Amino acid sequence: MNAGDRVRVERGSVVHEGVLMPSTTAEELVVKLAGGYNVGVDREAADVEVLESDAYAVKTGEEPGGSTVEFDEDLPTVALISTGGTIASTVDYRTGAVTAQFDAEDVLRAVPDLAGRANYRGRVVANILSENMDPGVWQELANAVREEIAAGVDGVVVMHGTDTMQYTASALAFMLDTPVPVVFTGSQRSADRPSSDNVMNAVCAVEAATANCAEVLVCMHAGSSDDRCSLHRGTRVRKNHTSRRDAFETVGAEPLGSVDYGAASRGEPAVEFYGDHAERGEQELTLVSDLNGDVELLKFTPGMDPTRLERLAGVDGLIIEGTGLGHVHTDLVSTLSEMVDGGTVIAMTSACIEGRVCDRVYDTGRDLLAAGVVEAEDTLPETAYVKLMWALANREDPAAAMGESLAGEATARSTPWQP
Incomplete structure (x- = not known):
């Protein structure tokens, strides 16, 4: 049996049918159920029957260039920087917990909707959950963003855990004068869940990163539906709910703008700004990253x-x-x-x-x-x-x-x- 086979897995009185997925360990089988959730089953304790071979094309990440997007001169270039978090996470089937373990290349594989929107430069600064973030990583990230902008990218998307995103976005807003958008995004729910917000947030963040703006932004769901993301100024945003997909809000004002996901999916102009904001190219690239941690x-x-x-x-x-x-x-x-x-x-x-x-x-x-x-x-x-x-x-x-x-x-x- 191979990844992509449709299988029937029996373990005691529990039966699962679904698509066999790649597993990070030899001890577990990972099966994607029809509802979209993944389950892990102890391989030795399970009886497995292959119902259909190669029923589903599953990329394991081992294919050479499996996540490469060919360069298109007509498209903008976006630096996709990963720091970890739920948008770049999967389930650890040993513990059942969500674990940050994807790099930027994995995210491109996990969100195929990003293809064709931009040319991407993938970069990993950290691979941590956001509660493990600290000022030292803020400085590493700021330097990485500066290097990508200096290399000529049209915008930057930073994938970050949501719990401390407002701190990191604020840090970069103070450290960095940027001539292009620097857009933070994440997800409240991991990619293996049917209600995950990772695809829409990532797509909207890329749209914002190519817009006429030169701010540090946070791009997250504007409401409970999959229709629009809000664009919040990095120094005025707060996470106000533990688990809702629209947990982030601009405090004391309306957001700087929004991204219409439907329009983005149709290839139409999708980004709208509501008020004053720094426009693309208005300021020179400058980084002042010193911090006093006391x-x-x-x-x-x-x-x-x-x-x-x-x-x-x-x-x-x-x-x-x-x-x-x-x-x-x-x-x-x-x-x-x-x-x-x-x-x-x-x-x-x-x-x-x-x-x-x-x-x-x-x-x-x-x-x-x-x-x-x-x-x-x-x-x-x-x-x-x-x-x-x-x-x-x-x-x-x-x-x-x-x-x-x-x-x-x-x-x-x-x-x-x-x-």
């Missing part, structure tokens, strides 16, 4: 033990996620003042999803300002955390920088907005 993000909670703050004395930077307009318990103000006097840059953000901090309304806020805490306007806490790393390493006055908008992370004023 920064902490602290969420204030009622009754918080003051020693939690005291243990942070001596760090170079601190982002506080305060209450409402940007407050903490009054008893913590003196400690914050001492930290500022000791050289720590402290910026205040809010735990509220919408709105901006304003420490001029109540006494506690005014005391915080007097202590030297700076307002981060309506910058998201996660974005402010990354921003302070960058500002400490690259700005003469990082405290002042936290009150400025460097990469679209803070708006000039907060206005009511409804989707």
Whole structure:
């Protein structure tokens, strides 16, 4: 029996019928069922009957050039950079868990809809789940993106796990001035699931990477249906749901734009921008990738033990996620003042999803300002955390920088907005 055969697999009282798939181990059989899900079965414990040989053409990745897309001078060139995550993952049949193990070439095989849209340059920077991401990988990724743009690509697509995508997108937005789109995408559900969002997100990301834009973007499902992806500015986006396909939202405004998947599938213009954005070629390629990792993000909670703050004395930077307009318990103000006097840059953000901090309304806020805490306007806490790393390493006055908008992370004023 070979990959692509239709088989009947019996193990005890359980029977599966489907297509035999390539397996990463000799101990398991992998069978794709009619509903689209894959199952793993212990090879020694199973009785297998081949119902039809070569019923399905399955690429094993062993064929020479199996994922090569021939160069077409009429097509744009897109760098496809893999860092891991669910969009580039499969199921580990030993544990039943989703594992990041595909490289960029595998993604091209897994998403044949990408063929014919662009010429691709595949590159692997990391092969990790996004919870294992760190500032060092951000810097490696930024350097890889710069190299690809310098080599002449028309756009970059970064495949990334969704859980920490907003951090990495923010990091590249601060590090990189780009003349072409840099588009982050991922998937909430792995490719072996019928409800996977990997194909649509990847196709829409490539469409965005060839559009008239020069921003760091996040491209993910706009709704629960497979019809449109939203394009979010990398410094204003947040993952707001653990598992929905439309988990990502631009906070405090509408997205920068969207990609119509139906139009993209028909080969029609698919990308639309709703507001001001940097256009292709407006800025020169520049990379400033230094980061100061001695920064902490602290969420204030009622009754918080003051020693939690005291243990942070001596760090170079601190982002506080305060209450409402940007407050903490009054008893913590003196400690914050001492930290500022000791050289720590402290910026205040809010735990509220919408709105901006304003420490001029109540006494506690005014005391915080007097202590030297700076307002981060309506910058998201996660974005402010990354921003302070960058500002400490690259700005003469990082405290002042936290009150400025460097990469679209803070708006000039907060206005009511409804989707």
